Amino acid sequence: MSTELWRLSATELGRLFAAGRASPVDALEAGQTRAAAWEPHLNAIARENPRARDEAEASAARWRAGTPLSPLDGVPMTVKEFLVTEGLPSTYAEPGEAAASSHDELPVARARRAGLVILAKTTMPEFAVQGYTASARFGVTRNPWNVALTPGGSTGGGAAATAAGYAPVALGTDGGGSLRRPAAHTGLVGLKSSLGRVPRHGGLPSPLLDFEVAGALTRTVADSRAMLALMQGADPRVLWSNFAPNPAPERRLRARYVERIGDAPLDPVIAASCRRALGHLEALGVAVEEGPLPFEIAGLNALWPEIGKIGLARLFEADPALAARASAPYRAMAEEGARAPATLLAAILERVQALRNAANAAFTEIDLLVTPSAAAMPWAADAVYPEVIDGQPVGPRGHAVYSGWVNAAALPGLSLPVDPAPDGMPIGLHLVAGFGRDDLLLDIAEALERRRPFADRWPVLPGTSEAAR
Numbered sequence: 001m002s003t004e005l006w007r008l009s010a011t012e013l014g015r016l017f018a019a020g021r022a023s024p025v026d027a028l029e030a031g032q033t034r035a036a037a038w039e040p041h042l043n044a045i046a047r048e049n050p051r052a053r054d055e056a057e058a059s060a061a062r063w064r065a066g067t068p069l070s071p072l073d074g075v076p077m078t079v080k081e082f083l084v085t086e087g088l089p090s091t092y093a094e095p096g097e098a099a100a101s102s103h104d105e106l107p108v109a110r111a112r113r114a115g116l117v118i119l120a121k122t123t124m125p126e127f128a129v130q131g132y133t134a135s136a137r138f139g140v141t142r143n144p145w146n147v148a149l150t151p152g153g154s155t156g157g158g159a160a161a162t163a164a165g166y167a168p169v170a171l172g173t174d175g176g177g178s179l180r181r182p183a184a185h186t187g188l189v190g191l192k193s194s195l196g197r198v199p200r201h202g203g204l205p206s207p208l209l210d211f212e213v214a215g216a217l218t219r220t221v222a223d224s225r226a227m228l229a230l231m232q233g234a235d236p237r238v239l240w241s242n243f244a245p246n247p248a249p250e251r252r253l254r255a256r257y258v259e260r261i262g263d264a265p266l267d268p269v270i271a272a273s274c275r276r277a278l279g280h281l282e283a284l285g286v287a288v289e290e291g292p293l294p295f296e297i298a299g300l301n302a303l304w305p306e307i308g309k310i311g312l313a314r315l316f317e318a319d320p321a322l323a324a325r326a327s328a329p330y331r332a333m334a335e336e337g338a339r340a341p342a343t344l345l346a347a348i349l350e351r352v353q354a355l356r357n358a359a360n361a362a363f364t365e366i367d368l369l370v371t372p373s374a375a376a377m378p379w380a381a382d383a384v385y386p387e388v389i390d391g392q393p394v395g396p397r398g399h400a401v402y403s404g405w406v407n408a409a410a411l412p413g414l415s416l417p418v419d420p421a422p423d424g425m426p427i428g429l430h431l432v433a434g435f436g437r438d439d440l441l442l443d444i445a446e447a448l449e450r451r452r453p454f455a456d457r458w459p460v461l462p463g464t465s466e467a468a469r
Contacts, residue, residue: 005030006165007458010075010223013168017063017074024059024074024117028052031076031119034165041147041462044160045120046081046138047088055117062115072226073115076167078122078158081138083108083171083214084203085121092127092204093135094325105203106238107214107231111171114230119167122157126330127207127315128173129308131181131400132384133157136327142381143186144459145425149378152182155217159186162217164459169227175212176304177374177403180415184373184428187417187457188217189445191224193438195410196240198231205318207311209352210240211407221416221446228438240410246436248367248443253286255368258293261301261401265392266375273427274372277418280451281370284444293369295358297405300351303344304397304404309337310345352408359409363434368444371402373415373428402430412438416445418452 005013005027016022032052039045049055059074068074084090084105089098104112112118123138133141133156143151144164151160158170159182172179174192183190198214206212216227234241257278260266282288312334316323323331376399379386385396397404406413412435415428429448433441 006034008168009220010072010168010218011220011226013075014071014073017068018071020063024056024063025053027074028056028076028117028119031166035119035161037461038144038164038166041142042144042160042164043139043141044122044157044164044166046093046123046157048120049088049118051087052117052119059115059117068115070114070230072230075116075169076119077111077116077169077171078120078161078167079108079118080155080158080170080172081121081124082128082204083173085118088121090204091137092322093124093137094126094322095136095327096325103202106201106235107198108171110231111227116169120161122155122161122170124154124157126327127312128154128175128178128212129207129312130154130384131177131396132381134382140382143378145186146378147462148381150185150381150383152185152374152378154178155182158217159183159188162186162188162219168219168223170217171214172217173212173214174407175206175208176407177400179215179217180403180413180428180430181374181400183217183415184430185378185426187420187426188219189221189224189417190217190415190428191215191228191438191441192406192413193228193232194243194412194436196238196243197245197412197436197438198228199233199235199238199241201235201237205315207308207315208407209307209311213407221442221449224414225442225446228442243436245439246434248437248440253367253444254365255281255286255288255370256294256366257288257290257370259290259371261293262298264375264398264401265389265394266372267377267390269377269421270372270374270427273419273421274429277429277448277452278370280448281444283451284447286368286444288370294362294366295355297355300355300405300408301397301401303348303351306337306340306344307348309333310340311337313337313340355405355409359411360435367433367440369432371430371432373402373430375399375401377421377425377427406432411435412441414441414445416448420457
């Protein structure tokens with residue numbers, strides 16, 4: 001092979017396997033070698049899969065027999081720590097150890113039934129309720145583009161691993177931007193699908209209502225489309241999975257660019273990059289206007305911290321042993337949530353339903369909402385959030401103002417790499433479509449990617465002269 005296997009996308013690897021020009025075992029070994037070099041700098045792996053080679057050899061045998069399970073059979077992937085995975089512990093990244101899980105939750109099961117090979121499980125912040133990636137259990141995870149900085153969170157381990165070349169696919173979750181913001185911070189594609197498009201069943205309870213969607217971080221839009229195809233589909237145990245995807249309208253598409261959410265600050269470097277990307281969107285024939293969000297989210301944003309607190313309180317009430325293992329900050333959050341009145345939860349649920357209805361109505365007038373993926377560039381790896389953006393003090397969700405409302409509204413959102421910052425750090429453009437129009441997002445993102453390909457850029461291993469491309 002003239003091109004190292006770790007550099008290839010999932011779909012490219014699948015084509016090589018089909019042609020007999022590479023083996024799943026070769027691809028796994030390439031990723032493991034890459035991980036061995038980068039892990040001392042990144043700390044992206046929570047636990048290795050001791051059966052990875054057996055899985056790769058079984059896939060190689062299927063390809064030799066002409067009976068692959070899917071076009072991606074044998075492609076290496078990583079899985080976020082708390083996605084339930086048979087044969088490996090599945091935890092909230094709380095301190096202590098756990099027994100191996102006895103089953104796969106539904107998205108993991110679908111990926112494994114397609115033959116993907118689990119290289120490892122990846123790190124996350126405790127309970128997946130933070131926008132950076134560090135925990136008392138696994139330590140601090142770092143960004144391969146600059147190891148002093150965070151890859152974001154909560155799917156930060158998967159983002160760091162994919163950006164560094166461990167595997168072309170990272171299964172993760174997005175409860176308020178946890179796929180899309182790490183994608184933006186590490187130069188990846190992150191798709192948060194419509195609620196129910198990738199049904200979840202058999203997983204650990206989420207503290208974030210029904211906001212948390214399982215999905216994949218990838219290096220190309222084609223890979224995101226391929227992974228969605230493998231994991232989507234109705235399941236009779238999941239009511240929301242029974243919707244039918246909505247086709248794109250047969251007319252010129254209309255997009256609204258929302259540069260700022262109210263008076264929340266935005267890093268000027270991100271603003272400049274995203275604004276340049278609008279020209280490429282218009283060149284595709286999309287009519288782009290600028291303006292505010294066509295519905296109100298300030299009230300929900302103000303209540304957002306309470307959602308996690310109340311959710312943690314419920315988790316700990318249901319599982320006192322989990323509460324005992326949890327780190328002190330999360331026990332404190334749960335204690336606050338336990339004191340919240342039922343009327344507060346009712347108010348949150350009312351706002352969520354109102355947002356879903358308002359957003360659904362808004363997408364009869366426009367086809368895309370376009371924003372930056374994150375308000376801040378990556379910050380110090382061990383800091384929970386950036387305290388200042390563009391000279392303005394912000395709170396814990398200041399960097400995340402563009403993403404959480406999409407989860408609450410049940411809509412599909414996608415982060416796509418655009419022009420990097422002058423120092424080479426990645427930046428993401430955020431595309432949001434109406435409910436069920438995930439394929440429209442993928443179509444637009446793929447067309448933008450063809451105009452501005454970024455998949456050939458790679459971070460440099462610290463202490464080496466390896467060329468970034």
